[in-house]
Amino acid sequence: MHHALAVDRWSRGASPLHARDARAKLAAALVLLVAVSTTRPGAHIAFGLYAALIVTAAALARLPIAALARRAALVLPFSATFAAITWWSGDPARALALAEKSLLCGFAALLLIATTPVNDLLRALEWLAVPRPLILVTQFLYRYLFVISEQAQHMYLAAQCRRGNSAQRSRFSARFSAAGGALGVLFARSWERADGIYRAMLARGFNGHFSRLAPLRFSAADAAFVFLAASVSIGIRFAV
């Protein structure tokens, strides 16, 4: 959850990259992702150039690059495992490519979300004809993610206080069903909260979609940004 909070804070920054339209950033990120994931294994120079491109963009967006890199490295345990297996079965080039590609793609995705507030990104996706029920559900999910997680943390803390040190001694099945009970209570609280939310929203005139403070606007600068980002990505993809 701390991760989501940090990203949320970053995404509200002010920089030339933050100011770009969400659709432009989504398009640029997709082109970069496709370019990275179709680059042939062993093209280390290309991967280095992609990394330079991403880091330059992060610097332009005035984001803390070290913190960003640490977050992006969260994908490494998974990909490093597979990379190790691949190396072991005699394909070092592919093994390195697995690690490089997954790291770069994770970094690119992180850069997208660290410069675009989630709601703007969802509006861009809605413009791309993602069905509205899915957009609505995702918006509610993001809005209540922090609330319900906080509730789960409170419940966890309360259980620790009540249980003290006895958790280690109590029977396995008792501990298991206690966890099941906690899940049930969290579920009940979420359900009741959802009922309350809907009533409150109706009272405030909710009519099936969230209204926007500012319309999406695709300016010439956005077009130039997409063109630049796409041509650099594609250039690296084919030139190296």
Added chain:
Amino acid sequence: MHIPDGFLSPPVWVTFDALAVPAIGVMARRAHRDVEDRQIPLLGVMGAFVFAAQMINFPVGAGTSGHLVGGALLAIVLGPWAAALVMTAILAMQAFLFQDGGILALGTNICNMAIVGVFAGYLPYFLWGRGSSRAGRSASIFAGGALSVLVSAALALSQLLISGVPMPRRLLLISMAVFLASALIEGAITLAAIRAIERLNPLWVRPPAERSSPAVAWGVAAAMILGAALAVAGVLLASTSPDGIEHILATHGVIEPSWVRRALASLAGISGAFAVCVMVGKMLARRQRAVIPTAKQMRAGSA
């Protein structure tokens, strides 16, 4: 198992993204038919609940702990279509916000976990959940949780194998054993959670859909066939050709060996697939634009 970007070969992720787009359209329509208007916030909150529920640790022995994955639980509580929609929202959130699963691989992860996983999790409950015997019903819930994890994991594994990620036989067996263990854990957690929820309010758990309901039957059948076909294809490909689909395409001369031509072809294919996705999506979106009634429509309806 969330597949990150960079693992799947382009033919694989393009195929699954293209499959996921119309599937999401269908699931949004069906979900909206199944749940009432007031439940749209509920679906979002349930997604947040599944996220938060991962903080509750279940002891699974040997000092380790497991947590809920949630596909089967959501299917039993919300019905399979709405559950698939919520899982899709969860996966999108995980991919964009937490870099848990790739963005290009999102369609693949949605097919594995939100579509096939949810419907596989619903299948036992759909078949045997309506019986009066408590043990039989419990068994069906347990089997649902286990099956959803097992099928999603097997699908992900076969997609990796098709993409040419090498997997020695011994390791394959080990990962199968790990999947089986996590499937049993998910079954036990799903059962414990459903029991606790029913104790609090029995109305929160939906009875299984009517067996005559063609939509659910079709969804289950389609998911099962897709899953079985993929698993078989993955195993066959893995056993015949260690380099996966690209190797087969290259040896049969489908793709020119020159890498520039190959890259051009794949880029053209990707943009073509994307254009098709957008067109299909736009069409579906137009057909369902009136799914959520606006205030004006609601007033007109009540007048």
